[in-house]
Amino acid sequence: MKKLSIYLIFTLLFSFPLYAAKGISIIDPYAFSTSSKDKVGGIYLKIKNLTKSKLRLVKVKSTIAKNIEIHKTFKQNNVFKMAQIPYLQIGSNQEITLKPGSYHLMLIGLKKQLKVADTFHISLIFNNGDIKNVAVKVKNRKVTSISPDDYDHHHAH
Ligand SMILES: [Cu+2]
Numbered sequence: 256m257k258k259l260s261i262y263l264i265f266t267l268l269f270s271f272p273l274y275a276a277k278g279i280s281i282i283d284p285y286a287f288s289t290s291s292k293d294k295v296g297g298i299y300l301k302i303k304n305l306t307k308s309k310l311r312l313v314k315v316k317s318t319i320a321k322n323i324e325i326h327k328t329f330k331q332n333n334v335f336k337m338a339q340i341p342y343l344q345i346g347s348n349q350e351i352t353l354k355p356g357s358y359h360l361m362l363i364g365l366k367k368q369l370k371v372a373d374t375f376h377i378s379l380i381f382n383n384g385d386i387k388n389v390a391v392k393v394k395n396r397k398v399t400s401i402s403p404d405d406y407d408h409h410h411a412h
Pocket residue numbers: 326327337338359360361409
């Protein structure tokens with residue numbers, strides 16, 4: 256009898272996180288700190304699609320910037336460039352990592368300086384109607400290695 260109840264507790268403990276993770280998970284959203292003059296910034300995070308169908312991240316909103324674009328970084332003639340893409344597709348049971356030098360979310364028209372340890376909120380809108388509201392943590396740029404070209408493109412006037 257005791258064995259059975261322990262078994263049940265274990266089953267509940269281990270099945271709950273799986274159940275809770277079903278759907279879309281947004282993991283470790285962060286942005287880099289900016290200077291007072293910066294009008295752009297990057298947001299990085301991991302998206303897990305645990306649904307049975309492929310998903311598209313189609314829009315990102317926040318009150319901290321006028322606009323948030325979905326960007327990809329690519330290499331052209333040995334120079335890193337970035338471009339806006341209309342959506343980010345994540346296959347069923349797949350994950351995608353937005354990171355410096357790769358896919359990222361670009362804050363355009365920042366309304367507030369991003370300071371280390373601050374947090375701000377963004378809403379990620381998916382094509383299936385799901386909306387994920389997450390807090391983005393601001394990190395010191397120097398802490399993480401970054402391809403400087405990722406940023407220079409937007410800074411070129
Ligand atoms: Cu960008």
